[in-house]
Amino acid sequence: MRYLHVPRPWYRPVGLLGALAAVLVAGCSGPYPQSTLEPRGDFAAMVDSVFMTTVYLAAVVFVLVEGALLFVLFKFRGKPSDADPKQIHGSTVVEIIWTIIPAVVLAVVAVPTVRTIFATAAVPATSPDGQPPLKVEVVGHQWFWEFRYPDLGITTANELHVPIHRTVDLRMKSADVIHAFWVPQFAGKRDVFPNRETRLWFTAAVTGEFPGACAEFCGTEHARMDFYLMVDSAAAFTAWVDRRHADSTMMYTGAPKHAADSVPLASMDPKVARGKQLFTTKTCVVCHSLSAMNPFKDQIGPNLSGIGTRKMIGAGWLPNTDENLREWIEHTQKVKPDVLMKGLPPISDDEAAALIAYLRTMR
Amino acid sequence: MATAALDPAHATSPKRSVLVDWLTTVDHKKIGILYGASAFIFFLIGGLEAEVIRLQLMKPDTHLVSPEFYNQLFTMHGTTMIFLAVMPISAMFFNFFVPLLIGARDVAFPRLNAMSFWVFLLGGLFINASLLMNAAPNGGWFGYAPLSSRQYSPGVNMDFWALGLQILGIASLAAGVNFFTTILNMRAPGMTLMRMPMFVWSVLVTQVLVLLSFPVITIALVMLTADRNFHASFFSYNVAGGDPMLWQHLFWVFGHPEVYILIMPAFGIVSEILPVFSRKPLFGYSAMVFSMAFIAFLGFGVWSHHMFATGMGPLADSFFSLMTMLIAIPTGVKIFNWIGTLWGGSLQFKTPLYFALGFIAMFIMGGLSGVMHAVAPADLQQTDSYFVVAHFHYVLFGGSIFSLTAGAYYWWPKMFGRMLDEGLGKVHFWLMLIGFNLTFFPMHFVGLLGMPRRIYTYPSGLGFDGYNMASTIGALTLGVGFLVFIYNVIRTWRTGAHAPADPWGGATLEWAIPSPPQEWNFAVEPTVTEKDALWAMKRAAGVKVLPEPPLVSGKGIHLPSPSWWPLFTSFGILIFMVGIMVKGETHGFPFGPISVFGVLLTAFSIFKWSYQPVDHPTSH
Amino acid sequence: MSTQSVAHDQPHASGGKYVQIAVILFVLTALEVALFEVSHEAGPTGFGALLASHFVVILLALSALKFWFVAMFYMHLKFDLKVLRYVFASSLLIAVVVISALFVLFTYNRTLWWATGVWK
């Protein structure tokens, strides 16, 4: 079985970078959920280890060279009246020495670098849990993330669920401009392009909720193109997948179990029923699907399956409260200017409340 | 001064108003000052943009500026600082000092030189005009396609950027040809290549980089303009299969050499200052020359280190990783040789030395974070985070700006004939050193803690808050530092001590002539017998400072005559580009009447120019 | 204005030489086109096919040769100052390196990565 990473304390590198750093860190207390210094998966751990090698070496070089500089400053202070010092023009021997030493240092860095490049290049054939890697298609949109699980037949947005100890095999592309997928605690960045597929992989070693972000400048709302990585236990993941399958609307599967849709309109909570109608009349349905098994690809808006219980809305930006949801639905362009959710008919507080009630049934 | 009456330029040339004088000047010193003044104003604009950026990022969830305006701010900040501040401030030193350092009367092509300046200025004004129209470029300083394509950037914002950079490129290429030729061909007798001051070497290497890298961005910009305005699709995938990666490659084939264009002159300036203030020649002259040439050469083989996250595959990643690391070796050689120069010297702690030492100390840090970027897997975590922002400000500000400031304090007396105040200079230095580190050191941390760059705000709860607050305080400190500098300049402009010809005990030829130099530089052409030509002369004369050179009449010395044509040519070029933007959206014939007029004006001016006699004796 | 600064009296090629070069260049171009025709029409085997399989290389070599003749003789690099040769040669070197590197990056980019296996 492959080595699974045990998280290291976040303060470890800080000690290296000196007193100033310590002062700064003291002033800036954690936690640091998006830190690259706390790897929680194998890919990030490999990267972290080669990074730490360079940090240590750089620290040594830094201390020696800056030390030499400081020494010179204090040692060779002169006065205007001093006689000229000895005029030295150089020394070949010294020159050769200080060419070779850095070369050696760099060779020491180069070896783990190349090794890690190759080690991280290809996705492992099997996961530590013995299963084949979980395929996920990532699609970057201005400005949200779409995640498709081709083998499970489901689509979701802005919340990537993966099981612990299962290697995730990400195949990524963009629906418009270039974005970059980044969950710092699990893997480095990978750009997503409109015209080619890029790949990335990682295996989560702990469960929990971890923020991720778009790291390539992609237009007005680049700052707010975040998402969450949800690492579930194996059982929780299976439950989540079942839920997604079951929660698909009648339209597509004919046999929904949980969603409000399974209840005939007449017997539904009237507010929910109204929301369900509004979802169509207010054109939401044009851009959004409520079904994780939506066969229509490339919709304009994020898939809303399970939106009722998602942690965040607005691409990992706003907590998913009724209040925020209402703001979002009524004043999208104020909450997040320029997003493509525009041109909706005006929506009153009442209607928004109904819509929210309906969306809350999407669990 | 008694000799003032002898000044023949005023005695005999036809009386021209001051304005006309500056508009038509071909004197490399005046052009240098023009470069410096415009570039400094652009620097203040870029700095002000940075201050707004910092105020916006001071606290989480701030809404000081809109997301759209924030994007314009950092794009303009980056573009301004690189193309309109650091490059032209360097150009100020090239212009003013290269001819003086090599003992020449002027550059090889004085009118071309004037044109370079005017094209640069008009290009800079053109880009900045977009701010007034509320349509400043908003796609980042490397304008990645397809975000910069018409589809995703429908306004004129990125037209300003693409066409503006195109204009600036023309200025740089013309200057590149000019200075390359000047340095190789206009040296005073005896000034062999290996006797040239290190600054001149750095300029030569810089020009080689300009000449070989700017054409690539020119073509890339032509293609971007074609995409945006002529319905092409070089970089937009959706129309006919174009590849956004091509833009990235072309941009960085230019972009990486460009960062060395920004740092080479800084290397040169420091290499001039350290010997003078340690009273000891530069350690390892030839190693310094070769390392610079080597850096420049390697600089053309590392561009893809900006693209590790694009997934180029392990072989390409490894190649570019290793090539990038190699650059640390020649750069290390330079650092060590500077320390070697100081070693055993008699350090005179004047302001220029402060800044030069600040440069070395800060640049090492920027270089080390550069090497961390070069480690491709680690860079996957660092790229597009604030760690990169920290890296490049350590090399650009800690490197280029520190060194250029050192150069300003060092050469100010020669340029303007007044000494800047030492006390204020040192206040400036400490404010800058502290402010700089307070601004940019925390960015290493906040980057590693996961803060992406180019975000207009961030939520609290990710641990970014304190670091950003520190950065903002640092940036304001930097601002105060520059206010002190401005105050210093204003205060000493009229009341500062008069600068003697050789205030620092200089090693190079510019200190042999009066401060400021007379129009013809050297009344008698110097003959050079050794490196550090002036030190050699002083040693031969057995003195520490040569006697003040008298102001002399330049009777009979031929100087290039002023000309309007460079200015008109520049306007032609500007009008051509504006024409593309204005008429950019029509099908059919790509160039509208405005562009055609621009081309005609350019052609006409060049024609008149090439038939205009080139020189006039200073008196008849 | 006297523009002719100190003349360096190196031997220049003569008119006769220029004619020779012109002929060579012409022949080489004809060769290129002929080569193109032959390999274009070529069947799967035989001399034509052999040529066809090395078409790109041969063509590049021929144009490099032409390039060399023009640069060396018509542009006088053979007789002129060494510096000029260095200026041109180093620019060409960088240009060729950049072209080749970009070509490789674009052509083999994906293969290099996917070739490492497992991506299926």
Next chain:
Amino acid sequence: MTAAVLDHDSADAHEEHPTSLRIDSRKLAIWTFIGSECLFFAALITTFVIYRNSHATGPGPKDVFEVPLVTAGTAVLLFSSFFVVMALNGAQEGNRKKLLLWLSLTVLCGCFFVGMQVYEFTGFMHKGMGYSTNLFATSFFTLTGFHGTHVAIGTLWLGTLLKDAYKGRIPPNKALNLEIAALYWHFVDVVWIIIFPVVYLMSLFAK
């Protein structure tokens, strides 16, 4: 900017101050410029090579290229290189007749080449290949158009020199004026030497 605008500094225009390399600054400058131009065309050629097979929409190389026409253009350009070198020879010898003859031939060749391209391009348009029809077309037009612009500028430049020569303003001691233009002209020729096989012959050859 071409060397037409490269003027002279007084300092090196005078005999008492020979230049450091003992050559005229303008000659060094034009070579520097040519070096820089190598990178211009490198970027353009790279783009073309990368995109030459991107013609899913609209015509591709096989549908439009006419080798005989371009061969003629190539030959003309090669000859013009020869002509201009002969003209320079004439100028250096002070042989005005020779100068005028060969120089006018050169200018004619330039005009012919530009004409050839205009004809070729119009033909392409008629075959349904506009500038933005597909990427092959766009990069083809950009590359050859850029080259064509160079030829046009060179022709204009040589034209003004022809006028000067006609007025007897190119005595042997000013042959350099022509030499510089000729260097530029040769370079433009040399670029075509690369373009012809790479763009035409090889694209036709590829599957």
